[in-house]
Amino acid sequence: MGPISVKVKLFASLRTGRFEERDMELAPGTSVRALVHALGIPGQEVTLILVNRRHRDWDHVLAHGETCALFPPVGGG
Amino acid sequence: MDKILRIDMGAAGGPSMKEEPVGAYAGLGGRAMTSAIVSKEVPPLCHPLGAENKLVFAPGLLSGSAAVISGRLSVGCKSPLTGTIKEANSGGQAAIAISRYGYAAIVLEGKPATNDLYVIHFGKDGVKIKSDKSLKMLPNYDLVDKMKAAYGEKIACISIGPAGEMRMGAASIAVTDMETRPSRHAGRGGVGAVMGSKGVKAIVLDMTDLKMRQPKDVEKFREANKKFTEGLKSHPVTGQALPAYGTNVLTNILNEAGGYPTKNFSGGVFDGSAKISGETIADLETKRGGLATHGCHTGCVIQCSGTYVDKNGKFVSKQPEYETVWAHGGHCGISDPDVIAKLDFMDDNYGLDTIEMGVTIGVAMEAGIIKFGDAEGAIRLVDEVGKGTPLGRILGSGAEVTGKAFGVERVPVVKGQAMPAYDPRAVQGIGVTYATSTMGADHTAGYAVATNILKVGGFVDPLKPDGQIELSRNLQIATAAVDSTGMCLFIAFAVLDQPETFQALIDMLNAFYGLSLTADDVAALGKQVLSMERDFNARAGFTAKHDRLPRYFLNEKLAPHNVIFDVKDSDLDQVFNW
Numbered sequence: 001m002g003p004i005s006v007k008v009k010l011f012a013s014l015r016t017g018r019f020e021e022r023d024m025e026l027a028p029g030t031s032v033r034a035l036v037h038a039l040g041i042p043g044q045e046v047t048l049i050l051v052n053r054r055h056r057d058w059d060h061v062l063a064h065g066e067t068c069a070l071f072p073p074v075g076g077g
Numbered sequence: 078m079d080k081i082l083r084i085d086m087g088a089a090g091g092p093s094m095k096e097e098p099v100g101a102y103a104g105l106g107g108r109a110m111t112s113a114i115v116s117k118e119v120p121p122l123c124h125p126l127g128a129e130n131k132l133v134f135a136p137g138l139l140s141g142s143a144a145v146i147s148g149r150l151s152v153g154c155k156s157p158l159t160g161t162i163k164e165a166n167s168g169g170q171a172a173i174a175i176s177r178y179g180y181a182a183i184v185l186e187g188k189p190a191t192n193d194l195y196v197i198h199f200g201k202d203g204v205k206i207k208s209d210k211s212l213k214m215l216p217n218y219d220l221v222d223k224m225k226a227a228y229g230e231k232i233a234c235i236s237i238g239p240a241g242e243m244r245m246g247a248a249s250i251a252v253t254d255m256e257t258r259p260s261r262h263a264g265r266g267g268v269g270a271v272m273g274s275k276g277v278k279a280i281v282l283d284m285t286d287l288k289m290r291q292p293k294d295v296e297k298f299r300e301a302n303k304k305f306t307e308g309l310k311s312h313p314v315t316g317q318a319l320p321a322y323g324t325n326v327l328t329n330i331l332n333e334a335g336g337y338p339t340k341n342f343s344g345g346v347f348d349g350s351a352k353i354s355g356e357t358i359a360d361l362e363t364k365r366g367g368l369a370t371h372g373c374h375t376g377c378v379i380q381c382s383g384t385y386v387d388k389n390g391k392f393v394s395k396q397p398e399y400e401t402v403w404a405h406g407g408h409c410g411i412s413d414p415d416v417i418a419k420l421d422f423m424d425d426n427y428g429l430d431t432i433e434m435g436v437t438i439g440v441a442m443e444a445g446i447i448k449f450g451d452a453e454g455a456i457r458l459v460d461e462v463g464k465g466t467p468l469g470r471i472l473g474s475g476a477e478v479t480g481k482a483f484g485v486e487r488v489p490v491v492k493g494q495a496m497p498a499y500d501p502r503a504v505q506g507i508g509v510t511y512a513t514s515t516m517g518a519d520h521t522a523g524y525a526v527a528t529n530i531l532k533v534g535g536f537v538d539p540l541k542p543d544g545q546i547e548l549s550r551n552l553q554i555a556t557a558a559v560d561s562t563g564m565c566l567f568i569a570f571a572v573l574d575q576p577e578t579f580q581a582l583i584d585m586l587n588a589f590y591g592l593s594l595t596a597d598d599v600a601a602l603g604k605q606v607l608s609m610e611r612d613f614n615a616r617a618g619f620t621a622k623h624d625r626l627p628r629y630f631l632n633e634k635l636a637p638h639n640v641i642f643d644v645k646d647s648d649l650d651q652v653f654n655w
């Protein structure tokens with residue numbers, strides 16, 4: 001199987017020195033944990049993982065065409 | 078803070094004052110104080126704009142002390158917008174000033190027989206009340222300039238703009254910030270209209286030489302305050318995210334979660350969100366020479382606010398809150414931050430609740446008065462409200478009245494108050510709070526978004542009904558207690574996650590008052606406040622049938638998750654069954 005394509009979005013402080021949005025080619029079976037590691041983001045900096053607008057955890061295996069949004073701890077109201 | 082000042086605005090021969098000991102209300106602050114006075118003294122069936130209603134200003138238990146972030150002010154009355162009891166909460170300098178003058182509450186009572194407009198001034202030689210017709214229909218910023226000229230630069234001002242004088246349902250009460258700008262508002266529920274009905278344009282408090290309130294146990298208090306501050310600084314939300322991006326950091330996340338109410342709650346994702354996100358606006362402020370991190374009152378250590386400036390670096394408004402950016406932005410299909418900041422300023426200046434006003438404009442768009450996305454049209458409509466044209470009078474009465482006047486079915490209100498920036502179908506916990514809060518649709522009353530979306534205090538799936546009742550119940554209880562301390566509600570992000578920070582808050586209260594409260598006592602206080610409010614509402618004619626969302630949230634699916642609000646009515650009736 002060839003690589004899959006996933007849209008990755010970073011928000012708030014995760015953008016600093018990185019990017020806002022990027023289409024990435026990933027090996028099939030890549031988890032969110034592996035993606036975050038590959039991006040060089042320390043795990044504790046990410047608290048919110050939304051894949052196709054749903055909360056997912058670190059072990060979620062990304063599928064072709066999915067959008068993965070990563071957030072640091074945020075709050076407001 | 079051991080006395081209450083009562084001002085009878087309707088006394089024969091002009092307003093009269095009476096100072097009395099705090100008496101039966103001893104030990105109460107903030108929302109506990111306003112709700113206790115209103116529920117005990119205001120006839121629940123009274124007209125909110127009549128002489129029988131009372132308008133209560135109460136600083137929190139710790140306001141005016143050295144406790145950090147303790148300067149929130151509670152404003153209570155029977156609400157002309159909802160017909161329920163109301164506590165509207167504001168930042169700014171006034172709570173600090175009132176508490177340092179020694180008052181646990183200022184109560185405006187009665188109603189003048191004439192159309193005089195009064196200024197109440199607190200200074201070295203006591204409290205003076207003066208009629209000044211020249212202030213009529215002055216917007217808040219112009220009014221504060223006049224007050225500074227008359228009473229000096231070092232003042233805190235509580236005031237209404239034209240909207241309050243016209244007794245509009247969307248009218249707010251403005252409170253000046255550290256720069257003496259009327260940028261902080263007790264926004265919700267039409268409290269400004271009640272102040273207008275009392276004939277009070279402004280309460281001006283001289284802040285020179287006011288003494289800090291001292292704790293009973295200085296050492297213990299200092300220690301607890303230090304621990305509390307450290308807790309706020311070390312939590313990533315209160316220590317980093319809120320200072321850096323403000324509340325508007327939520328735009329992107331609610332949008333990513335599909336719960337961002339777009340174009341009058343017709344969808345959960347807004348295509349213009351990136352242009353108005355907290356990241357974008359913080360960046361813009363910094364580049365233009367504004368401020369992305371700023372406090373709304375002395376002693377705030379979170380500093381979620383900022384200063385929004387135009388291309389030339391000129392002041393436009395304070396940094397608009399998430400709720401404002403949403404109400405005037407995504408809800409109306411508008412994605413120009415300069416327009417939103419201008420609308421924020423206009424609301425502050427005319428004295429309008431940004432949530433009620435923004436939601437109303439969206440309802441007007443649904444009615445076809447102007448089109449979604451029409452930024453100039455939105456500015457024109459808010460101007461009509463401030464000027465009091467016939468159309469402006471309708472819009473200024475809020476979303477529900479506007480929906481009725483123009484035959485709109487989809488009007489996002491509960492108990493007559495506009496919903497804030499979270500669609501209850503995609504964030505079901507906040508839907509429970511909207512439906513059941515004693516205040517009408519109010520996100521701050523039990524901020525389930527924290528646990529549904531932000532994973533603070535655990536995680537409860539936002540798209541399912543399971544666990545939402547308990548979540549909303551616990552948050553409503555905790556919030557009623559926090560609102561009584563004078564603390565900003567945003568401390569909750571740290572307090573929910575860090576038991577030692579919660580304990581430091583309790584230690585601070587104990588050291589200040591020489592008490593030995595436990596966490597259970599704090600929860601009991603929250604329950605007591607909610608019970609007083611529920612009791613008032615019941616006597617005002619509210620039943621379980623009013624604790625419901627508008628039917629279309631149960632019948633029409635929200636994209637992209639294609640969900641309805643799925644919490645059963647019988648479960649909603651269990652929220653206050655503790």
Ligand code: SF4
Nearest residue numbers: 372373377379381565
């Ligand atoms: S965190 Fe924000 S709203 Fe709360 S007191 Fe500080 S500046 Fe005001």
